[in-house]
Structures are given as C-alpha cells and as structure tokens.
Amino acid sequence: MKRSVFTHRLLPYALLGPQIAITIIFFYWPAIQAVWQSFLLQDAFGLSTMFVGLENYATLIGQPEYYHTLVNTLIFSALVAIISLSLALLLAVQADKPLRAGGVYRTLLIWPYAVAPAVAGVLWAFMFQPSLGLLARGLREMGIDWNPLLDGNHAMTMVVAAAAWKQISYNFLFFLAGLAAIPRSVLEAAAIDGASPTRRFWTIVFPLLSPTTFFLIVVNIVYAFFDTFGIIDAMTAGGPAKATETLVYKVYFDGRLGGDLGGSAAQSVILMVMVIGLTAIQFRYVERKVTY
Amino acid sequence: MVEQHRFGNVLPHLILWIGILIVAFPVYVAFVGSTHEPTIISNGQMPPWPGAHMIENYYRTIFVGTSGTTREPVGTMLINSFIMAMVIACGKIAISILSAYAIVYFRFPLQMTAFWVIFITLMLPVEVRIYPTYKIAADLNLLDTYAGLTLPLVASATATLLFRQFFMTVPDELVEASRIDGAGPFRFFKDTLLPLSRTNMAALFVILFIYGWNQYLWPLLITTRDEMQTIVIGIKKMIVTADAITEWQLVMATAMLAMLPPVAVVVLMQKLFVRGLVETEK
C-alpha cells in the first residue's frame, strides 16, 4: 500500500462512482436475480411463477447429462490447453533462437489472437463442413469417414482445433517473454558442460519456465471454459448428442426459449461460484508476483 | 556462446514456417471461399485456389448485403462494431483509471470493500449471467441502443487491476513533490499520473478494442434491429437459414472483413499489443 496518500472526504467515492455503479447494475444485480431465478419454476413468458426452493439444483445434480457436460468441458479444456500450449512452446523455443528475421515470425504468429471466437468457429466450420469443406473432402478422399454431424469425437476434434488455434498466439507470446527472461549465462554454462540442446531444454529451460506454464494453464482453462461460447455455437451448437456441450453453453441452451430458466439459472449460480473461486486463486498468484 | 550450427538454424526456420502455415491456413481457405461463386461452394466443388469473383463478392458484401439473410450491408455492421469497440475500450479505460486512482491514492472507509466489490467480478464473463443481464438492460430501456450494447461490457475488473498495479509502482516521491508544489489530487492526476500512464492506456486500448470488437452473445441478444447489428453476429445470422441455402461466398467475405480491423490493430500496434497482453494478465 502507498505510504503517501491524499485525504479527501468525497472525492474517492466520486472517482469510484462510475465503476461501482456499472458493476452493481450489470454484475451484482443480475447475479442476485440469477440466484433468485434458480429457486423458481417459471413458464417461458414469465406469466406464472412458482417457488420451488432447491428443486432446480436437485434436478441438476440428479441429471446424468449434467455430469456428462462437466466431463466434456474438462476434456475439451484439457485438450485445448495441451495442444495450444505445446505447439506454442515449440514455436516459441524456435523463435527465441537468434534467427534472421525473427521479428517477422512473431508478427506472423500472433495475429489469430485478434480473431473473434465466433469467426474462428465459422472459419473452421467452413473447412470441416462434411459436404463442402475443403479439409472434410480431403479427409474423405483419404478414406476417413469424416462425419462430425454424427460422430461426437469428430465434432470434438473440430471444436478443439478451432479453440486451440485461436489460443496459440497468446501462449506463444507469453512463452517468448518467459524464454527471454532466462539468463543467457545459465544456458551457456550448461553448454560448456557439454549438455545437448534437448537436455538443456528439459533440465534448465523448462523448469525455469514453470511459473509461466502454470499461469498459462490457468488462463487456458479459463479460456476454454468461458470464451469458447462463440466457437461452439458457430460450429456444432453443442451436438451431436451433446458431445461438444460445455457448461457455459448449457447455461445458454437450457434457458433458451424460456424452456428451463430455473435450471439455467441454477447452472449460472454454480458457475459463478466456480469463477469466484478461480479468481481467488488467480489473485493470490497476482499478489505474489506484484510484491516480490 | 551457445553453439549455432548452420544446420541448426534451418530446423527452427522450418518449424516456424510450418507453424505460420498452420495458423494462416483457415484464413486462406476463407479468402478462397470469398472469391468463388455460391454454387461451386455449396456443391462442394471449391478448388483450393482463389476464383474470379472476388471484386463482385466484396462489393456485394460491403454495399448491398446478402440477398436475404440480413438486409443490412456489412458497411453498417462494420460501423456498429467500430463504435462498440471504441466505446468499450475508452469507457473501460476511463472508469478503471479513476477507480484505481481512488483505491491506490486515497484512504477512506470502505476502501477494501470497494476494491473487493470490483475485484470479484474479474473473471465473471457476461455469458454466465446472460438472461438476468438481458432483463436488466431491457428494464433500463437499453435494448437496441449503443449504451445497452456497451455499458454491461464496460465494467470489468481487469483494467482497474492493471492500473492499480501500475500506480503501486509509481514512486511515492512523485506525490510528495507534487504536494510541495501545492498540487491537489486533481492536478497530481492530470499532470503526473495521466502522462505516466499513457503507454499503459494505449496498450490496454489495443487489448480492449479487440475484446469489444469480438463480442458475440451479448450483441446477439441485445440488438433486435438490423441497423444495430455488429459484424460478428452478422456472420452468424448469414449462416443459419430456413429453407434457403447459405451464401458461403458472402459469409467468408464478411468473415475476412470482420477479421481485418482487429488483426490490423494487432499487427500495426504490435509493441503496444504485446505489452497490453502481458500487463493485463500478469
């Protein structure tokens, strides 16, 4: 905390005003409404309402589909994180070498960050669309019965590819920054000891990168959980047979058309609790980094 | 010196080029798709190289609009997306820098409460509480307005946290010096802190502009009029059809146009972008 501060009775509140107001109106108020809604059974138009207590939660917990979606989300997140992290690390290690035109590589690798998830979904859907996609046709010609409309694994492959693709650039930049922070002298000492480049990577570089890696794992999981809505909606809408439905998508899907607003709200509440937990973990990490 | 074989340099180049090709491939296919006739695409006969209808397709996309999926040409959507991204980015920066200033440079009751009230929302995406937020926006008469499109996305803790961290690294001596000069909190903010934060603000702007531009679910629900549509949801609406065939060439042209501004921002303001990214997430 700052030692030297201003004292003013009203000014700090005025300064905080806009942010607090918007936060309360668009975060807390809806959150409270979600909690309230999760105790209700309501028709699509909100014309009849019944208080049902914890019934929506009980239904959810007793529903095999909910666990199925939870497992899906975990598999999806793990795949996205592993694929995009390993590809990004491979590329970052190469780009970290003193190469001619190294800056060009960085430019050519970071731009997918700017592509909207929904647009990324559309791009990949266009390639993998069974009857007209370029890649789908290629796969079929190779004798693979590419059918993401029926085969859950194919559909999962497709959404994972799109989600991982979009995240590579982000991971790449952080790995690059992490690698740049490793002192050259450490590597040179190891080189003089005769350690091979591969050995040097696994015994020195990789351990030194572990804070970055840990941070990126958290970020990638958060990304896969929450920021991939557009990708899934544009590519598979959660199908086939819910094979690509994630928790966030289910919130939207179940509440859509007012079909099950209470259940959807209950899921929202569970997710919010999860997010707040994750935030707390993240915060401890942030504070440590800031105060060292 | 770490050894550098001549051969050892070929492999990294090769790996990087393969990486670049993989990363660029989907966009290349989209570009190819945007230069062909619709029938060739929907009949699954699109070749892997560009066709001859590029100018025609882009002209139609920008000025005329698709034949039916939405009546607004993409030009209008681009403007909406631009306004949304700008308002979100500038709004976020403005309210966050002020609240961070209050939290770091003032002592007042409820200080920690205020900090936590903001901080808890750090990672809570709008998707998770989408229906109640929609209801509130509607209660406040914000549907189909730029305010409704942007305000709920303006509040987030990320930027506040970034400025808070930055302010903590600003030496205390600066406050004292400005105090000796007789400056109050306003002048200190305006003359000292704001100039110091300029790079941070610019870096943050790049990230937030992209964030705003890429919004999807919220604009999808909150906009009901054609003329309020943003380009990202415009694409989605072009794909789903009832008893009609998707005009993929226009979808792809729109996708190309939707990617262009944020990608240009990243590429042209690369230094700021990298800095913004690393700062916001640290």
Add this chain to the structure above:
Amino acid sequence: MIARNIAAAAVLVAATTSAHAQVEIQWWHAMTGGNNQVIVRLADEFNGLQKEYKIVPTYKGSYPDTMNAGIAAFRAGNAPHILQVFEVGTATMMAATGAVKPVHVLMREAGEKFDPQAYVSAVAGYYSTSKGEMLSLPFNSSSTVMWINKDAFRKAGLNPDVPPKTWPEVFEAAKKLKASGHPNCGFSNAWVTWVNVEQLAAWHNISLSTKANGLDGFDTVLQFNSPTHVKHLETLIALQKDKTYDYSGRTNTGEGRFTSGECPIFLTSSGFFGNVRANAKFEWRNAPMPYYDDVAGAPQNSIIGGASLWVMGGKKPEEYKGVAKFFAFLSETDRQVAIHKSSGYLPITKAAYQKTKESGYYKENPHLETPLLELTNKEPTENSRGLRLGNMVQLRDVWAEEIEAALAGKKSAKAALDAAVARGNTMLRQFERTVTR
C-alpha cells in the same frame, strides 16, 4: 474524457429513438434468401398502399433464435407486434395467455373482415383451438416431400417417372443410386425428427402422443416408440453403416447435399423448392413421402410444418388496427396466389388454392401441389390432425440427440426411442406444471 464519452453515448441513444409520425409495426421473422425477399416485398407493398401504418420486418436468425428473441423481448416488455413462430413453438405460444393476442380476437376488435372458413383447414386447423378459433395466422406452411434427382435415377437404371412409393422401395433405389456414383449418400433427410418421428407417425396413422398428439390437453404422454418407428430407425441405423442412408443434421443445413447432387433422394420441406429451382444443376422432381405398405391404412395424411404469425399482447389499440389490416392484406386471394407461386409455400386460403388450380398452374408445376395432396390425402384422424406439445423445440433436441446416438451406433433403435420418449415425458410434465395454474 468521461464526459465526452457520456455525451457521445447520449447522442447515440438519442439518434436511435427519433420520432415517427406513422404507427410502426415490428415484424420479427426468420426468413432468408428468396423468402426474405417475399417478406420485404409484402411489407413494402403494404407500406406503399397506405400511410397510416408502417410494417418494419426484421430478420432475427433461425426459427429458434427468432422465437427466443421474441420471448426474451416479451419478458423485457419489448416484444414486437408480429412474431413469426415455427409450428413446433405453437404450444408454448398458445399456453401464454396474455402474452399473445389470438388472431380471431384481433380481427374482431379491429372490425376487419375475417372468416375462419376461408382458410385451408389442414393448415389453419394446426393453429386453431378445438373450437375452430384461429390463434395465429398461418404464414408459410409446407409439408415433407421427397425430392428426387432425376438424372441420378436414370444413371442408376431407375425410372424417375415412377418414383419409389414405399420405404422398402426407397431403400432399394438408394442402394442402386449409391452403387452408381453416390458413395456417400444414397438418400438423406433434413429436420431429422420432423421427418422420421412426427411425419412418420401422422402418415401411418400412429399416435405420437396421447390426447390427439396434445391437441386435446397439455397432459399428453409421448408414445412414439411404436414398432413402426423402431423398425424405421433400425433400418436407418443399418443403412447408415454403409452410407446408403447418411444423416444430414437436425435442421436444414444439409439441404445443399441434394442441390449439389451428393444425395439423389432427399426428404425435406416442400419449401425447399425455391432453392432447388435456383441451385440444382440437374433435372429434378418431388414426390409424396414414402410409407410402409404393411401398416394398415397408410398413407394417412401428412401434417404441416413452417410457421405462423403470432400477435403479441400488450400493444396499443391503434397498433392492433394496423396489424389486423396487414393480416387482411396478407389473406387477399391474389396476394396468396402470388406468395404461393413465388415461395413454394402452401396457399393458406381455399380461394387461393382454387384459383391456382384452375389456372392450370399445377399442371406445369406439379411439385407445388405434392404437399397439398399429402395434406388432404385422407380425412385427418386423432393422430394426424397436428401436434401440440409444450417445449417442443427442446423436445426435438432431446429426440434428435437420442437418434444421433443410435445412428452413431451407441444405442439400439429401441433403447434410443424409449429414452427419447422417457426424457420427453419428463419435459412435458415440467411444462404442464408451469402452465396449468
């Protein structure tokens, strides 16, 4: 900086709420392509004929997206005046007393000429109460037909002028077609549940759900795990293995597989006509849905699909006057004939059907009459009058999930349909709880 932003926002807000002298009537719809143009033309024409009212059509996305937007907007007090809702949303809309204004009430209050008898009963019946009071105005109606690639038939040594009538004949034809250059798809269909569950039930006079498929009450219980349904799905599963049949998704996104020539037989809406005409580079025709000839009484009659126009509640009287005028305008005979011919959807008034028929139009365009012949094939029974199931959109998703699992080989046909019925009944009971109080 803030002040500037707020000022900018204020200007923008003001700019979007400029005053209109006319009474504006919002019409949210889900029509794309050529059908969107039909809608725009109708609105322009109506707006040109009078100056008091202005119809503003807005495309809101797919059918579910449009309905979703309408419901969300109603809850937020911002509903459009006219909402196009697909046929499966009918029960949800009907149950929302107060949220919607029944068409017969609207027309009476506005003093517009309105005769429910003037509408084609197979169409209007779907959107009316059991007493014959029309709740929503049928707009675009269609039925399932079988589209056939004549060139492919000839190549496979089949006679396209005698299309297969029964399902076994379709399977045989599909095998031949597959062998003659369609390795990925002998036949397929869009709208998987509509074609393989709902229409299959009506066409074979099999009950989908008790209480006349829900028309007689929300306490209806699903029972479409009938032997015919199980047999049909079993056959599809077997044919999916070697791609004699190939699944094309829950909605109509797979329809391009017909126009591209990939699938030579394709069952989908008769509203597909506009696209086939525009995009198919081969000779084509359509034919009635196939049936199983070992089911007594088959074929019965088909049910409609498509959408109707619902009038939302809580609007001003002068706005309702405008809506009523617009509905009367839509129902005029010549306009119906024109809509019918340009869109391929069914005419909604008897006079329009008669007039088209007398003009000899169906002689040249027999594909436009196929769905009408199906709908009127026999006097409808309890099982073929229509469907009215709550949360039907979600039900369809659940059914489709189970069918997808079965086609992917994860479940037997019987297990999938049993699960679809059981899960669907749970949802129906939940719906019943929310409405019957």
